[in-house]
Amino acid sequence: MTLAHTPAGAASAAPAPARVALARTWMLRSPLAGGLDTAADVLVLDLEDGLPAGRKAEGRDRVRRAAAESPVWLRISAAGTRDGEDDLALGRELDDRLAGVVLAMCAGPDDVAHVAGSLPEGVPVVAMIESAAALLRAPAIAAHPATRRLAFGTGDFRRDTGMGADRLALSWPRAQLVVASAAAGIAGPIDGPCGPADQARDAAVHAVAMGFTGTLALHDAAVAGAHAGFTPAPDEVERARALLGETPDGPVDGSYAPTLARARALVERAEALAAL
Structure with missing residues (x-):
């Protein structure tokens, strides 16, 4: 189930909003890496961390070519930044070839409103919570009508707060995202990257126990383990x-x-x- 890249001739029984809510694995891939094939439920072309500063324009050109084959999901840079505005301009250009966006460094519901208002109507937004301030605003971010899921940016969150990678240390922020999602009536949040293949299933099982229903992924080899952990x-x-x-x-x-x-x-x- 790759939401933006369904194989030719394949069809999904679930409507698009349901598929967004159910997606277990969200593969972040640089547009420069080439290739749209993945076993993940969603392939997200990463315009934020996936592109060096000097190659942003090249990466957006690659996205245009990819979108000609099939609608694409994009991770876009923070709202209000120069890169973020350029990413939104690309999203408007793609129009119905834009399947959805993962908003990096979402600071609050105003960011979601800005992104949703800058893109074609109805484009789903996955808001990444990557700072202490954003975590405190997670209930309002989750409650915005354009927000379909929350995602936990564990790396930047740890950098912002000084927290370690230990599961106990991160249990409180994870629980906050689960509670915010449930209170807003949206699907359970997406966890930070599930790690290498030999850790993916264990990470997914822990995330399920916390109330998460999906994970970011960086390597295709980790997808099978993550799917096993998130599937009953x-x-x-x-x-x-x-x-x-x-x-x-x-x-x-x-x-x-x-x-x-x-x-x-x-x-x-x-x-x-x-x-x-």
């Missing part, structure tokens, strides 16, 4: 179906309804992913 396992689905099919033969306690709700959500997610 067959035995989990079987147990959930069995629970939903049972009729209690005695009294139940206050945990019963929440347990059923979690089982139903797991089955629905598994079925939705299988239909993509």
Whole structure:
């Protein structure tokens, strides 16, 4: 399921908004790297960190050529910066060949409003939370109508806050993004890059436990492990179906309804992913 690059003749059963909400892996790739093939759910051509300052124009030309083949997702530079405005101009030029944008260094809901107002109507925005100030504004960012997902820019967030990479250290900011997303009624957030192939599944399992439903990725070799971690396992689905099919033969306690709700959500997610 590569949202912007569906193979010729293939079709998805889910409408585009549902696919954005369900996407597990978001591959960040420099336009200079060449090649649009990936096993990731979404390929994002990275105009921010994926391009050296002296090669921005060249990278945008590569994007134009890629968009001629299929609509593209772009990671764009921070709103209000010179590079960000140039990226938005490219997005307007692409028009219906622009599938969506990942907004780097989103500082607040005004940034989302500026980006959404500068692009063709309805272009989905994934807002990257990469600083302490942005984290505190995450509920308002998530609540903006153009925001479809939040993404955690772990590298820049750690640089801004001085936090280490330890999971315990990052558990509080991760939880804040999950809560903000849930309160806004949007899909669970996208975690920072899942790391190399041998760490991807473990990272995804941890992210799922935190409430995340996707991850950024930098290497195609990591995609299979990430997908395995973010996709409900067959035995989990079987147990959930069995629970939903049972009729209690005695009294139940206050945990019963929440347990059923979690089982139903797991089955629905598994079925939705299988239909993509």
